[in-house]
Amino acid sequence: MSSSExxxxxxxxxxxxxxxxxAFVLIMHAFILLLFYxxxxxxx
Amino acid sequence: xxTLDWIVLSMTLTFIVVYGIxxxxxxxxxxxxxxxxxxxxxxxxxxxxxxxxASAITFLSTPGQAYTDGMRFAQFYIGLPIAMVIxxxxxxxxxxRLNVFTAYQYLENxxxxxxxxxxxxLFLVQRGLAAxxxxxxxxxxxxxxxxxxxxxxxxxxxxxxxxxTVMGGSKAxxxxxxxxxxxxxxxxxxxxxxxxxxxxxxxxxxxAMTIAGGLEKLNVLDFEFSWDNRxxxxxxIFGGTFLFLSYFGTDQSQVQRYLSGKSLTESxxxxxxxxxxxxxxxxxxxxxxxxxxxxxxxxxxxxxxxNVNLDELRTxxxxxxxxxLQSNYDDVFDAKKIAMNELVAVEDKGxxxxxxxxxxxxxxxxxxxxxxxxxxxxIEQNNPSAETNDKDYVFVNFVVNYLPKGIVGLLLAVIFxxxxxxxxxxxxALATTSMIDFYRRLYRKxxxxxxxxxxxxxLTVFWGLLALAFAAFASLFDNLIQAVNIIGSxxxxxxxxxxxxxxxxxxxxxxxxxxxxxxxxxLVLSIFAGVHLEVFNxxxxxxxxxxxxLVVFIALGLYYANIGKQGPPKIHYE
Numbered sequence: 291m292s293s294s295e296x297x298x299x300x301x302x303x304x305x306x307x308x309x310x311x312x313a314f315v316l317i318m319h320a321f322i323l324l325l326f327y328x329x330x331x332x333x334x
Numbered sequence: 335x336x337t338l339d340w341i342v343l344s345m346t347l348t349f350i351v352v353y354g355i356x357x358x359x360x361x362x363x364x365x366x367x368x369x370x371x372x373x374x375x376x377x378x379x380x381x382x383x384x385x386x387x388a389s390a391i392t393f394l395s396t397p398g399q400a401y402t403d404g405m406r407f408a409q410f411y412i413g414l415p416i417a418m419v420i421x422x423x424x425x426x427x428x429x430x431r432l433n434v435f436t437a438y439q440y441l442e443n444x445x446x447x448x449x450x451x452x453x454x455x456l457f458l459v460q461r462g463l464a465a466x467x468x469x470x471x472x473x474x475x476x477x478x479x480x481x482x483x484x485x486x487x488x489x490x491x492x493x494x495x496x497x498x499t500v501m502g503g504s505k506a507x508x509x510x511x512x513x514x515x516x517x518x519x520x521x522x523x524x525x526x527x528x529x530x531x532x533x534x535x536x537x538x539x540x541x542a543m544t545i546a547g548g549l550e551k552l553n554v555l556d557f558e559f560s561w562d563n564r565x566x567x568x569x570x571i572f573g574g575t576f577l578f579l580s581y582f583g584t585d586q587s588q589v590q591r592y593l594s595g596k597s598l599t600e601s602x603x604x605x606x607x608x609x610x611x612x613x614x615x616x617x618x619x620x621x622x623x624x625x626x627x628x629x630x631x632x633x634x635x636x637x638x639x640x641n642v643n644l645d646e647l648r649t650x651x652x653x654x655x656x657x658x659l660q661s662n663y664d665d666v667f668d669a670k671k672i673a674m675n676e677l678v679a680v681e682d683k684g685x686x687x688x689x690x691x692x693x694x695x696x697x698x699x700x701x702x703x704x705x706x707x708x709x710x711x712x713i714e715q716n717n718p719s720a721e722t723n724d725k726d727y728v729f730v731n732f733v734v735n736y737l738p739k740g741i742v743g744l745l746l747a748v749i750f751x752x753x754x755x756x757x758x759x760x761x762x763a764l765a766t767t768s769m770i771d772f773y774r775r776l777y778r779k780x781x782x783x784x785x786x787x788x789x790x791x792x793l794t795v796f797w798g799l800l801a802l803a804f805a806a807f808a809s810l811f812d813n814l815i816q817a818v819n820i821i822g823s824x825x826x827x828x829x830x831x832x833x834x835x836x837x838x839x840x841x842x843x844x845x846x847x848x849x850x851x852x853x854x855x856x857l858v859l860s861i862f863a864g865v866h867l868e869v870f871n872x873x874x875x876x877x878x879x880x881x882x883x884l885v886v887f888i889a890l891g892l893y894y895a896n897i898g899k900q901g902p903p904k905i906h907y908e
Contacts, residue, residue, distance in 0.1 A: 300599040308602070312419045315609050319415040322613055326408065326554040333547025 335480060335734075335742065342743030346517060347750055351498050354510030358502035364786040367503035368435060368766045370594040374505075378512050379604025382591045382759075383582070384612060385511035385518070390472030390753035391726070393518065396616065397623025398639075398725030404551035405624060406565045410875075411616050413574025417582060418609030420575075422602045424837055425583050430598045435770045437589040437833070444836040445844030446900075447775075452848065453832055454771035456825050457586055458764060463821065465760040465797065466804025469495075471726075472753045473805065476746070478642040479730050488805045491750065495757045496798035500791050504594055504766075507758045514751035519615070521748035522622055528737060529625040534632050541678040542628040548677060548692045549699050551624055554617075562871040573875035576882055577823075580830035582608075587756075587763035626732050631674050633736070637663050637706060639727035643713045643720055652712045659712075663705045670698040757801065765793040823874040824862055827881020828855045834882060835889050842889045845898035854884035 305311045361367045374382075399407045434440050438457070442450035473487040498506050533542060546552050556566045563569065582588045582605070595601030637660055638644050647656050677691040710722040733745045769790050778785070828851050835847045858881045864870050872880075892898050 300597070302599065302603065308422075311606060312423065315415055315419055315606050318610060319412075319613065322617075323412065323555070326617075329405075329543075329552055330554045330556075333543055333552035334550070 335746075336739045338739045339743030339746070342740050343747050343750070346744065346747035347494065350510050350513045350517065350751065350754075351494060353513055354498055354506050355502050357509045358506040361503045361505070362787070364769070364783050364790055365435075366505070367787055367790050368762070368769065369590070370503065370505035370508060372594055373596050374508055374594045374600065374604075375596060376600045376603035376607060378508055379592050379595050379601060380607030380611070381515040382508040382511040382594075383588060383604060383608045384615070385515045385752075385755035386587055386591055386759040387581075387612075387756070388515075388518070388752055389468050389756040390749045391468075393522070393619065393749055393752050394472060394475055394730055395726045396619045397626055397729035398727070400551070400620040400623030401627045401630075401728045402725045404546075405554045405617070405620050406556055408554050408613070408617050408620055409556065409565045409567055409570035410574060411613050412567070412570040413572070413576070414578045414612050415609035416571070416575050417578035418605045420579060421583050422605050425833075426592070426598060426601055426605065428837065429589070429593060430601070434593070436586050436767050437584050438586070438767065438771050441832065441836060445832075445847055449832060449844050449848050449851075450771060451776075452851065453584070453829055454767050456829055457584075457767055460822055460825055461585070461587060461760050461764055462797065462800060463804065465757055465764065465801035466808060468757045468760060469753060469801055470805035470808040472749055474808075475726055475730060476749065478640060479727060479734055480746075485806065488802060491753050491757070492798060492802040492805065495754045495761065496795060499758045499761050499798070500794050503790075503794075504590065504762050507762050508591065508594055510758065511755045514755040517744075517751050518748045518755075521744050522619060524741065525733070525737070525745060526618070526622050526625065528741065529622065529629055529732075532633075532736065533625075533629060536675065536678060537628070537632070542625060544678065544683070545628050545631060545674060545695075546624050548695055549627075550696075551627060561876065562873055564873040564875060569873055569875050573873070573879050576830060576879040577826060577875060580826040580833075580878055580882070584826075584829045584833050585763075586767050587759045590763050590766060591759065623729060626729060629732070629736070632671060634664070634667050635728075636731065638709050638713070639724035639731050640721070641727075643717075643722070643724070646720070647709075647713055647716055650716045652716050655712055656709065659705050659708055663702065666698055666701045666705065670695060670702065673698060761794050761797050761801070764797040765790055768793050768797070820862070820874060823877045824858055824881075825855070827858060827878040828885055830878065831882040831885020831889075834886055839886070839889065839893075842893050843898065843900045845900050846892040847885070847889050849892060849898055850885045850888035853888050854881055857884055 302308055302311045305314065359371075396407065429437070429440065432440055432443060436454070438450045438454040441453055469488055469491050473484055473491060476482060477484040477487050498510060502509070530539060530542075537545070543552065556563070557568075558566060559568045560566060592601040592604050595604060636644065637656075647653070673691055673695045677688065677695060680688040680691060682688060710724075713720050713722050730749070733742055737745060769786065773789060773793070774781075774786060831854060832847055832851050835842050835850070858877055861872065861877065861880065865872055
């Protein structure tokens, strides 16, 4: 595959651009960490 | 093991292999064999990445980790989603643009041949050792719990993996991994549901968590920083990010998985899929272990989970001492069980009655741990070379003794699947690196594709047999598993440093990064020696970050000191 064939500008599914998808992954991760924090606080 | 379990186990494994090969069309080119047809969709890539990382020991050891140490091991993975995003943004487009087979090919175009060969060699040493352990580690546990022959267990796992990896190459690896991950996740979810069902009637999920929390097992996040604390938030988010950048970005066993994607988009989505699901998956596996812990607060667990150690002790001169410890253990367990029921009966979790019951349970739990430690001491006295850490045996002990017929077979299929999924990726990656970075690059440059295909298959068999040989002799070495894990931490940082310089510091040349990597590696080895000699104490996870930063700063220092300067690299086409 040559560089000209690269679909680098393809949009990700369900999001307008890749930055939104990256942000979604990181926000979901932050949400999971918040859950971990709440579990730790509730049961420690 | 019941006949039904044998049927479930053998049918599941046969289905996975046959389906994987059936889905793989005839492979008649080297590229097809090593990289598949580069037609995989994101979900196959994502599952393949997860299956490569999750070895059998993950599913044996992780629940045991939660049993003994609580949920804090989850922090080990919190850098992973960050690493996935960084790789998707910066690294994947470069690999795709250069159309590489291996991560190390890129290093020759960016630097020079010696840097490529150095990194590829480090990978072959690390993975070559790890492949044997990936087979040996679950085999030793299964053989001692199930009473199977260790040699046959090793041989069967190895033979099946070599068979389908040689038959279908990279695509067969990815296809089987997809089925293997589905079996693994379904099996673990089923185990979780059954454990909840097997808890006493008055113990629901909320009570189970109260019990686990009362015994300090729900310590998922720990924000207290300490260099020698292996699992805390800071080591996870900083040390872990470096580790996973290195593992997923530069380890060919992972790079090969996502380079098999149909397009850059599919590969990116596969990596992000892993970033989204990996932390919850590890949490779930740990949580299964936590529920096994709660289950064993009401059903008496063995005083030591490794039957082989216990049987040896029962026929030794320490038999009397063991019997006395067992009697004490029984008394403590009965008292603790009563206290547990008192604890869950208290409705007001802030009341003095609740705190008193909790304190009593903690005291009894500490006594129980002391007795278990004494048993380990006896095992060591009886056989100084025995492995006394029994946490890897906790989950499989529970599976074999408490799960219904048929489900035992399915859970054993989970363990076999995990062993095979990570081994197949390793063999595929080892064959690819030895073919592309050594055989085709240094030895036979202008052969026909048919020749390279044949040699690639032979190299897969070679690495498979080497892994089997290593697994066969693994028992001769003490603490081998730990040794291999440490070797990984010792080299990953330097390799990552080379790639960080390659990606982000465009002015630095091959000789400068090569010198920096060699010096950094020597310094990391010196730090490790310092830890080993107890001069100071640093958790292994930090060695990844230290190695990487050393390469970057030494290379920068050489550049500004004008040492090792060389012309731009010659682009090498393959």
